[in-house]
Amino acid sequence: MPAHQLAPDVLAAEQTHLAESRAALQAMRAHAQSLSSDAAGDWVSQQILQSLLDQRVAALADHPDTPLFFGRLDRSMDDDLPSVIYVGRRHVHDGNSRPLVIDWRAPVSRPFYQASPADPMGVALRRRFGYHGGALTAFEDEPLNQGAELGPSRILTDEIERPRTGPMRDIVATIQPDQDEIVRAALAQTVCVQGAPGTGKTAVGLHRAAYLLFTHRERLARSGVMIVGPNRAFLSYISSVLPALGEVKVDQTTVAGLLGEHATPEDPMVSAVKGDARMAEVLRRALWLHIVKPEEGLVFSKGAYRHRVADYEVREIVASLRGTTRYGPGRAALTQRLAHLVLVRMEQRGESPDDRVQDAVARSKPVRQLVDAIWPKLTPEQVLYRLLADPEFLARAAKSDFSPEEQDTLLWRKPYRSWKSAKWSAADAALLDELGDLIERTPSIGHLVVDEAQDLSEMQLRALGRRCRNGSATVLGDLAQGTTAWSTSSWQAVLKHLGQDGEVTELTLGFRVPREVLDYAARLLPSIAPDLAAPRSLRPGAGSLSVRPDGELGRAVTEALTREGSIGVIVPDALAAEVSASLADVPHAVLGPDSTDEHRLLIVPATLAKGLEYDHVIVVEPADIVAAEPRGLARLYVVLTRAVTSLTVLHRKPLPAQLTA
Structure with missing residues (x-):
């Protein structure tokens, strides 16, 4: 369908509306800036109101290089709504409250994405703007x-x-009907998206977060929305999407940022055992094994009187609490129940104690000493240290859940001197979080968006599930891109360990990766994910793929620099420094785990490429990428699908057999 480049009268009218809308947005922002928090009563209320005003001002920021509206609907329905609606990134109204631009998330904007001749949804004409x-x-x-x-x-x-x-852009102007269905799914519904490369699954997840914040503003302002990505480079890449949509207060973090930045190196097979969901029951037993059977009662002295609680009474209290509450509240309840029994003894002697007396008894030395002996105060680190350092204790906690060989795998070869000096791995972080929740309940948020979920262990999924146990989630990923030792092969298993009931939706139609490139990468699918349907691309991309056995990186970079767009040179991790040195005469940067660089030319270690996109991708020595890790073919699939315009594969070593067939 040809775009109308030469319709000056129509374009002039639309440009006038654009100018009017921009002026109105500036007026809305100026009004927000003029408001004062002084009207609030106390200082705390003033600070809260000022924070809300600051967020409102930030949300109304105009971005001159971004279209304020991208679509128009000429409606055929005779109702109270305007006959002409402009659809854009945010709502804009003039001084008389007349809507000039309607937020893309509003129900009336839905026909822009869903209407068709078969179901026009009350729209006579849809106009797109370039x-x-x-x-x-x-x-x-x-x-x-x-x-x-x-x-x-x-x-x-x-x-x-x-x-x-630079960073990822929003896709509000190009959301497709199947993507829109996911974006507008109900807040209570957990959605799992299996998305092939280039299908926009990450953007869909971010836009769903923006839609939910718009539709359930008050509720989610209290409970919160969180985005969890695979690494900080990825978070930097997506950081501009939600602010561009007017959402400036959404937590974005990684699993490590959420559970603790523990990164002590560990054998992947050890991590795989620690990541198994069976660890949850082992950890539960390990924690409760610290409770000792009471052998003595309690004696509390006050003046000339000695108030006694018999040992069998203490055992009854402990038995009634054990396993029916979390460890921390159980310990607190034990303290209060012992104190209450002392008060009963006081009342039996004719005294009239009140709550203050009970609190004093609960804090007394005899009660504290007895509780510490029976139900010791513990940290997650203390419990996990004992579990990984003490073979007998591990055997008691593991029972038959882990074989002797697996138990031996879990044990530290050289235990640390104490739990305070222990160095924890990334897999340990999920175990510590599990123990932390067994001790004190983890707060829940309203909605969680998890990207690259196929790479999370079962224990990591449990940790994330705790954070949305009272809410819902959007789970994003691609089974074919699983690269960790514990990568899942089933989205149903992911939802189970996340503790969510949800529907799995598959996106197989790509919009970003050229067909020629996607078909080349798909040769790996029978080896890494044989049950997945091969992805399809709407873009033929003739001439987008070049495979060169000469391995001449300098020539490939020079050619890429003559084209418009970003360039990612994806290399085996071990070669990143060497490749960077070979390009010393060309301005570039090396992407790191916490990198926020926005250089046009980036050297990208293969393990950091997931979730990122570049116009032109140059892949160096695929054979070394495959050989570097157990799931190397899956890593190569990720690497080969990062290109949105052209892919150049450089190799001197033989390519994997799947790519030469």
Whole structure:
């Protein structure tokens, strides 16, 4: 469908509306800036109100190089709504509260994504706008009357294929109907998205977060929304999406950032055993094994009187509490029940103790000493240290859940002197979190978005599930891109360990990765994910793939620099420094785990490539990428699908057999 480049009267009218809308947005922001928090009563209320005002001002920021609206709906329905609606990234109204732009998340905007000639949804015509920077340059009309035929949208295609430099952009102008269904799923519904490379699963997850915040603003302002990504480089890459949609207060973190930045090196097979869900029951037993059977009662002296609680009474209290509550509250309840029995003894002697007396008894030395002996105060680190350092204790906690060989795998070869000096691995972090929840309940948030979920261990999934036990989740990933020793092969298993009931939706139609590149990478699928359907791409991408046995990196980089867009040179991790040195004369940066660099040319270690995209990708020595880790073929699949315009594969060593077939 051709875009109308030469319709000056229509373009002029739309440009006038754009200018009016921008002026109105500036007026809305100026009004928000003029508001004062002084009207609030006390200092705390003033600070809260000021924070809300600051968020409002930030959300109303105009981005001159970003279209304020990208679509228009000419409605055919006769109701109280405007006959013409402009769809954009946020709501804009003039001084008379007349809507100039309607937020893309509003129900009335849904036909922009869902309407078709078969179901026009009350819309006669849909108009898409083309922009260069922030300037409106073209429009494209799609009649939605019954029987009309819609060809491919040139404006939509151009937007999808537009070269990308820097962080990920939002996709509000190009959301497809199947993506929109996921974005607008109900808050109570947990959605799991199996998405092939280039299908926009990450963007869909971020846009669902923005949609839920818009639709359930008050509720989620209290309970919160959190985005969990695979690494900080990925978070940096997606950091601009939600602010561009007006959502400036969403926590974005990694699993390590959530559970603790523990990174002591560990054998992947040890980590795999620690990541098994069977560890949850072992940890539960290990914690409760610290409770000792009471052999003595309690004697509390007050003046000339000695108030006694018999040993059998103490045992009854402990038995009634053990396993029916979390460890920390159980310990506190034991203290209070012992104190209460002392008060009963006082009342039997004719005294009239009150709550203050009970609190004093609970804090007394005899009660504290007895509770510490029976139900010791513990930290997660103390319990896990004992479990990994003491073979007999591990055997008691593991019972038959782990074989003797697996128990031996879990034990430290050289135990630390104490739990205070222990160095923990990333797998240990999930175990410590599990123990922490057994001791004190982990708070829940309203909605959790988890990306690259196929790479999380069962124990990590349990840790994330605790954080949305009273809410819902959006789970994103691709089984074919699982690269860890514990990568899942089933989304149903992921949802089970996350503690969520949800539907699995599969996105197989790609918009970003050229078909020629995607088909090349898909040769690996029978070896890494034979049950998955091969992904398809809407973009033919003829000439987008080049496989060169000469391995000439300098020439490939020079060629890429003559083209528009970002360049990612993806290399085996061990070669990152060497490749960087070989390109010393070319301005570039090396991507690190915490990197926020936005250089046009980046050297990307293969293990950091997941979730990232570059216009032009140069892959160096695929054989070394495969050989570097047990799931090396899956890593190579990730690497080969990062390109959105061209892929150049450089090799001197033989390619994996799957790529030469």
